[in-house]
Amino acid sequence: MDPLPKSPLAPERFPDMPEIAGVELKTGRTGMKYKDRDDLLLMHLPAGTSAAGVFTKSQTASAPVLWCRSLIDPKGGAAEGGRLVVVNAGNANAFTGSFGVDEVTATVKAGAKAIACAEEQVFVASTGVIGETMPPDTIAHVLTERAAVNDTDDWFAAAKAIMTTDTYPKGAFAETEIGGAVIKIAGIAKGSGMIAPDMATMLSFIVTDARIPSSVLQEMLSEDAQTSFNAITVDSDTSTSDTVLLFAAGTAGDHPDVTSLSDTHLRAFRGTLQSVLRDLAHQIVRDGEGATKFIEIQVRGATTTDSARKIGMAIANSPLVKTAIAGEDANWGRVVMAVGKAGEPANRDRIAIWFGGHRVAKDGVADPNFDETVVDAHLKGTEILLEVDVGVGRHAATVWTCDLTHGYISINADYRS
Amino acid sequence: MDPLPKSPLAPERFPDMPEIAGVELKTGRTGMKYKDRDDLLLMHLPAGTSAAGVFTKSQTASAPVLWCRSLIDPKGGAAEGGRLVVVNAGNANAFTGSFGVDEVTATVKAGAKAIACAEEQVFVASTGVIGETMPPDTIAHVLTERAAVNDTDDWFAAAKAIMTTDTYPKGAFAETEIGGAVIKIAGIAKGSGMIAPDMATMLSFIVTDARIPSSVLQEMLSEDAQTSFNAITVDSDTSTSDTVLLFAAGTAGDHPDVTSLSDTHLRAFRGTLQSVLRDLAHQIVRDGEGATKFIEIQVRGATTTDSARKIGMAIANSPLVKTAIAGEDANWGRVVMAVGKAGEPANRDRIAIWFGGHRVAKDGVADPNFDETVVDAHLKGTEILLEVDVGVGRHAATVWTCDLTHGYISINADYRS
Numbered sequence: 001m002d003p004l005p006k007s008p009l010a011p012e013r014f015p016d017m018p019e020i021a022g023v024e025l026k027t028g029r030t031g032m033k034y035k036d037r038d039d040l041l042l043m044h045l046p047a048g049t050s051a052a053g054v055f056t057k058s059q060t061a062s063a064p065v066l067w068c069r070s071l072i073d074p075k076g077g078a079a080e081g082g083r084l085v086v087v088n089a090g091n092a093n094a095f096t097g098s099f100g101v102d103e104v105t106a107t108v109k110a111g112a113k114a115i116a117c118a119e120e121q122v123f124v125a126s127t128g129v130i131g132e133t134m135p136p137d138t139i140a141h142v143l144t145e146r147a148a149v150n151d152t153d154d155w156f157a158a159a160k161a162i163m164t165t166d167t168y169p170k171g172a173f174a175e176t177e178i179g180g181a182v183i184k185i186a187g188i189a190k191g192s193g194m195i196a197p198d199m200a201t202m203l204s205f206i207v208t209d210a211r212i213p214s215s216v217l218q219e220m221l222s223e224d225a226q227t228s229f230n231a232i233t234v235d236s237d238t239s240t241s242d243t244v245l246l247f248a249a250g251t252a253g254d255h256p257d258v259t260s261l262s263d264t265h266l267r268a269f270r271g272t273l274q275s276v277l278r279d280l281a282h283q284i285v286r287d288g289e290g291a292t293k294f295i296e297i298q299v300r301g302a303t304t305t306d307s308a309r310k311i312g313m314a315i316a317n318s319p320l321v322k323t324a325i326a327g328e329d330a331n332w333g334r335v336v337m338a339v340g341k342a343g344e345p346a347n348r349d350r351i352a353i354w355f356g357g358h359r360v361a362k363d364g365v366a367d368p369n370f371d372e373t374v375v376d377a378h379l380k381g382t383e384i385l386l387e388v389d390v391g392v393g394r395h396a397a398t399v400w401t402c403d404l405t406h407g408y409i410s411i412n413a414d415y416r417s
Numbered sequence: 418m419d420p421l422p423k424s425p426l427a428p429e430r431f432p433d434m435p436e437i438a439g440v441e442l443k444t445g446r447t448g449m450k451y452k453d454r455d456d457l458l459l460m461h462l463p464a465g466t467s468a469a470g471v472f473t474k475s476q477t478a479s480a481p482v483l484w485c486r487s488l489i490d491p492k493g494g495a496a497e498g499g500r501l502v503v504v505n506a507g508n509a510n511a512f513t514g515s516f517g518v519d520e521v522t523a524t525v526k527a528g529a530k531a532i533a534c535a536e537e538q539v540f541v542a543s544t545g546v547i548g549e550t551m552p553p554d555t556i557a558h559v560l561t562e563r564a565a566v567n568d569t570d571d572w573f574a575a576a577k578a579i580m581t582t583d584t585y586p587k588g589a590f591a592e593t594e595i596g597g598a599v600i601k602i603a604g605i606a607k608g609s610g611m612i613a614p615d616m617a618t619m620l621s622f623i624v625t626d627a628r629i630p631s632s633v634l635q636e637m638l639s640e641d642a643q644t645s646f647n648a649i650t651v652d653s654d655t656s657t658s659d660t661v662l663l664f665a666a667g668t669a670g671d672h673p674d675v676t677s678l679s680d681t682h683l684r685a686f687r688g689t690l691q692s693v694l695r696d697l698a699h700q701i702v703r704d705g706e707g708a709t710k711f712i713e714i715q716v717r718g719a720t721t722t723d724s725a726r727k728i729g730m731a732i733a734n735s736p737l738v739k740t741a742i743a744g745e746d747a748n749w750g751r752v753v754m755a756v757g758k759a760g761e762p763a764n765r766d767r768i769a770i771w772f773g774g775h776r777v778a779k780d781g782v783a784d785p786n787f788d789e790t791v792v793d794a795h796l797k798g799t800e801i802l803l804e805v806d807v808g809v810g811r812h813a814a815t816v817w818t819c820d821l822t823h824g825y826i827s828i829n830a831d832y833r834s
């Protein structure tokens with residue numbers, strides 16, 4: 001099939017992304033699915049790099065996810081740190097049984113040998129077709145022979161190599177400081193375009209030159225993923241392969257030791273990391289299949305933050321809410337319905353709802369002052385803000401999604417592979 | 418807008434449905450939304466009728482649901498039994514605050530007065546637009562004045578009066594026996610067509626002439642709803658108004674007393690009731706907005722029945738599975754994904770999947786003997802069977818859904834009210 005047109009919600013351009021000292025980027029070709037482009041990313045990290053990761057909660061996770069999970073203690077991060085990340089696009093190596101495990105083992109062994117590190121320091125991720133076994137040792141062969149591998153050190157090329165049905169490459173970069181030392185954070189991501197029989201997978205790899213132990217890195221990533229990658233949804237379907245890895249190379253200028261998440265000199269870094277994670281997460285939503293509107297959903301007045309997040313996700317995953325916004329219809333009745341189905345505390349007679357800052361409902365009924373022309377004008381735009389107060393507490397959460405359009409059906413039903 | 422075309426999955430015709438002795442059906446016009454048709458159903462039940470009900474679990478349930486819930490003990494059914502059911506179509510009386518409660522109160526008072534029964538014996542249900550208050554006492558006025566009320570005693574007219582965006586009226590009838598006495602069971606339902614700003618609501622009312630106490634009736638309905646109305650899904654969205662009421666009028670020929678669910682002479686009745694409930698539930702799915710395929714999903718090999726049902730619903734609610742079937746694509750990878758996201762026990766390497774009885778995957782990989790032409794032929798039909806063995810236990814469950822097509826988007830996004 002023809003490539004999909006670039007999402008109308010895409011950022012204007014790929015950001016300027018400087019190198020991270022000590023981190024080498026290479027891309028290569030496996031020749032598996034995408035014959036005319038690089039489909040393999042190798043990220044070579046310096047000795048001493050610490051690592052953290054969060055993964056899909058799927059009960060049918062792919063072989064690469066199972067390997068990465070085994071390297072990461074959910075409380076302590078990667079005991080051995082990370083030296084190499086190997087990512088391929090085009091074959092997810094999911095639901096491939098023992099063949100899939102063998103492929104991961106071969107890749108890890110070849111990677112460890114190629115750069116002389118421990119196997120436990122090699123991370124792998126795969127995205128693409130599910131249920132198709134790769135020709136044996138495909139990736140290992142590229143690693144061993146270094147055939148068709150380009151030293152690129154270019155984040156744009158790296159982000160492009162891991163695309164599947166993405167309509168644009170996704171990157172984010174920011175500078176911050178720790179104890180006065182300049183610190184860089186660079187990240188790339190892919191996700192949310194789907195073509196039968198492919199499956200959208202969210203992958204993201206973030207590297208900083210700060211020196212932060214794996215345990216602190218892990219705590220930070222686990223917490224911040226909640227308000228970035230775990231606060232987005234396109235169609236409620238969970239991939240078998242979702243993987244987010246965060247590495248700290250420790251190659252920046254000298255800075256004070258970081259020993260815990262509560263270190264005050266970590267404050268600026270953390271805020272910047274959050275903005276990078278959120279930027280990448282938003283870019284995935286903006287490439288949601290068929291998306292024509294980017295929707296921010298702010299829920300407040302909930303009994304807990306988790307409750308607010310669940311209500312937000314119930315709204316964000318509701319086909320009726322998503323189609324109403326696609327139709328530029330301020331259908332707050334469907335929002336009430338979605339609040340109700342979340343199963344979380346909410347006071348039906350105190351719910352208030354705003355579109356684009358304009359209140360359309362309050363105290364359990366339509367707002368008598370609701371000006372339809374103002375709300376309609378907001379809904380005709382591409383950046384939609386939906387606020388909901390559920391009227392029972394003081395906690396809030398924000399989630400992001402896109403609308404549900406004919407484009408989604410076309411991509412996932414009409415096209416055949 | 419023009420009425421939607423009749424669903425291609427509709428039954429050929431409305432069934433023959435004899436009267437239930439002692440039960441009077443009337444339809445009327447409120448003049449609210451549907452000006453040129455009856456939009457009100459009155460079901461008048463004889464003294465001594467016992468009653469049971471199950472309702473939406475929504476936290477933002479409508480005023481009529483809150484009233485009905487107050488009459489029904491989830492363990493014991495309706496203490497006072499039921500004498501009158503008042504159902505209107507066109508206005509859901511949901512998210513209407515104290516106005517909605519007042520409307521229900523007025524309707525109940527007028528109904529009780531009209532037939533000289535207790536207010537606690539009057540059940541109400543509303544379906545249609547959400548968030549719009551009715552003109553005060555609209556339904557009470559019809560009940561009091563008996564203006565525009567037709568004594569119809571015709572299930573077809575009754576089923577038509579409660580339609581909103583349904584493309585056909587839904588009814589089911591069966592005969593059975595208790596201790597040799599002939600027993601009738603008749604039911605009607607509405608649901609699953611949606612138009613902005615309406616919301617699909619599932620309503621169903623079932624009446625038998627058997628003599629069964631409310632407590633047994635309630636136990637039976639609560640249990641059997643799990644394998645009928647609670648085992649269907651169109652788009653995962655839960656209405657604020659879902660209501661299923663079951664009445665036993667006790668007007669059949671003499672039969673042995675029924676005192677508990679385990680009475681052996683209740684066995685035939687129960688099997689027949691289940692088939693009536695399932696028939697009505699299936700008719701709702703067959704009228705799912707935009708549906709072109711009716712999908713039965715059988716999950717087995719699960720650790721518990723509840724776990725099997727949750728896995729089945731995760732598959733049935735997956736937009737990726739539903740679009741794949743719309744596209745006639747045997748995309749079992751998406752089925753695996755949906756099993757994984759259910760969060761229930763499953764053995765990735767023992768999962769097996771069949772379409773139309775043909776195995777496409779086993780032991781965690783594609784079935785090498787999978788004959789694509791046979792499976793493709795099955796998927797081109799309108800009745801799709803998907804079987805999944807998750808490989809960890811001995812429990813099973815079946816759920817039903819429809820595919821997700823451009824028709825769904827058109828109905829819910831393109832049309833404006």
